[in-house]
Amino acid sequence: MIDEDDGRTAQVARVASDLRGALTPLLAALAGTPSRPIRLTRELGLDKSLASRLVQACRAEADPEFLHTVPSPTGLRILLERARRGADAKLLERAAHAVDAFDNLIASMPGGRQALDALMGEGSSTIRERREQMARQASFKAQSFLFGHYCETLATALFIVPSADAGRVDVLEVHRRLGLHRLSPSAALPLLSVLPRAPAPAADDDGPCMADLRGDPRASRPEDFIVADASSAPLPTVRVDRDGALTTFVLDPGDDVRLPARLTTAFRVLRADTVEQTAAYNVVRNYMLHTPCRTLVRDVFVARGLWPDATPQVGFYLPGPSGTPMVAIEPGKPHLRRVNLTARIEQLPDGEAGFDLAGVEDQRPAIAGTLGAAGLDPAAFRGWRCRMAYPVPLIEMQVAMRFSGRGS
Numbered sequence: 001m002i003d004e005d006d007g008r009t010a011q012v013a014r015v016a017s018d019l020r021g022a023l024t025p026l027l028a029a030l031a032g033t034p035s036r037p038i039r040l041t042r043e044l045g046l047d048k049s050l051a052s053r054l055v056q057a058c059r060a061e062a063d064p065e066f067l068h069t070v071p072s073p074t075g076l077r078i079l080l081e082r083a084r085r086g087a088d089a090k091l092l093e094r095a096a097h098a099v100d101a102f103d104n105l106i107a108s109m110p111g112g113r114q115a116l117d118a119l120m121g122e123g124s125s126t127i128r129e130r131r132e133q134m135a136r137q138a139s140f141k142a143q144s145f146l147f148g149h150y151c152e153t154l155a156t157a158l159f160i161v162p163s164a165d166a167g168r169v170d171v172l173e174v175h176r177r178l179g180l181h182r183l184s185p186s187a188a189l190p191l192l193s194v195l196p197r198a199p200a201p202a203a204d205d206d207g208p209c210m211a212d213l214r215g216d217p218r219a220s221r222p223e224d225f226i227v228a229d230a231s232s233a234p235l236p237t238v239r240v241d242r243d244g245a246l247t248t249f250v251l252d253p254g255d256d257v258r259l260p261a262r263l264t265t266a267f268r269v270l271r272a273d274t275v276e277q278t279a280a281y282n283v284v285r286n287y288m289l290h291t292p293c294r295t296l297v298r299d300v301f302v303a304r305g306l307w308p309d310a311t312p313q314v315g316f317y318l319p320g321p322s323g324t325p326m327v328a329i330e331p332g333k334p335h336l337r338r339v340n341l342t343a344r345i346e347q348l349p350d351g352e353a354g355f356d357l358a359g360v361e362d363q364r365p366a367i368a369g370t371l372g373a374a375g376l377d378p379a380a381f382r383g384w385r386c387r388m389a390y391p392v393p394l395i396e397m398q399v400a401m402r403f404s405g406r407g408s
């Protein structure tokens with residue numbers, strides 16, 4: 001007995017092959033070889049968008065990409081109707097049968113064309129990436145409106161360094177918001193949340209805690225975390241919002257509030273992890289994006305000599321239950337919270353050259369200056385970069401280190 005999914009995949013492949021085999025010679029007869037959209041608009045009076053998609057589909061390298069790109073059955077029937085006066089009757093008849101089969105395939109799927117694209121994306125990285133890009137861009141437009149604000153570029157740099165406490169590592173993080181925009185005068189912009197150390201010693205006094213660049217765990221003022229030298233002047237007025245032990249820095253609503261073109265914040269987490277790593281996989285950071293942005297850049301840097309066999313990986317997940325510990329979810333393994341988002345990681349040049357960011361001229365001095373203020377040598381790191389267009393807010397982005405040769 002043929003598995004239902006295998007049968008569906010075979011049906012999709014058959015429809016794609018038949019439709020491509022019928023439309024390609026028809027378009028060649030109508031628009032020449034190579035086909036040009038302008039010929040279809042002039043000869044048949046087709047809409048420019050429809051003509052362009054038809055030609056683009058027939059230029060696809062494989063059947064799945066063709067089926068993903070080709071217009072809907074309604075658009076294809078418009079083509080056939082306009083072509084009746086001049087095209088070969090046999091070509092038209094063959095194409096009509098193929099379009100009917102395409103229409104029936106879409107109608108048989110509960111999610112219609114969207115479900116068909118998702119199915120084909122399982123076996124084609126090209127289709128998956130194209131659909132994902134379209135979905136992320138649509139999400140950015142919708143969430144920018146709903147949130148009432150957005151950022152052109154959000155760039156973060158995470159540095160993992162040996163701690164002053166033996167056997168531990170600290171992490172230092174720099175956040176740069178470039179091109180903040182407020183769409184709604186009533187929208188408040190949360191910048192950074194901090195959880196400072198309580199004045200009295202806690203039971204877990206040797207555990208991780210948040211601090212400013214100098215390592216003060218009791219820092220709680222906005223000026224303790226805003227890097228003025230790497231931000232636009234004048235600095236904005238920042239409101240401090242306290243919810244129990246959690247402190248959040250917020251740019252208040254108001255259409256008369258001038259948002260900075262560049263705003264840089266930085267903090268340190270003392271004793272964030274152990275130097276010794278026995279497992280093959282360790283989550284070092286879990287991000288939650290609260291500001292829609294066009295471009296997201298996440299850099300990860302490790303001090304030279306620390307974790308020499310480690311390389312970073314990223315995964316995207318629905319948020320876990322509130323108040324529960326962070327769960328290490330390994331990329332490539334099934335999980336109910338996994339989200340269909342992908343991202344590539346590239347190796348950066350060693351030293352300060354790795355701080356450079358195309359289109360952001362002051363990125364290198366901003367990062368190097370912040371490290372210098374923290375007493376760290378900017379040249380003593382190796383790093384990697386994950387860059388995304390239109391990241392989806394309120395989705396957890398998990399950054400982890402994989403250690404080669406370690407136990408699982």
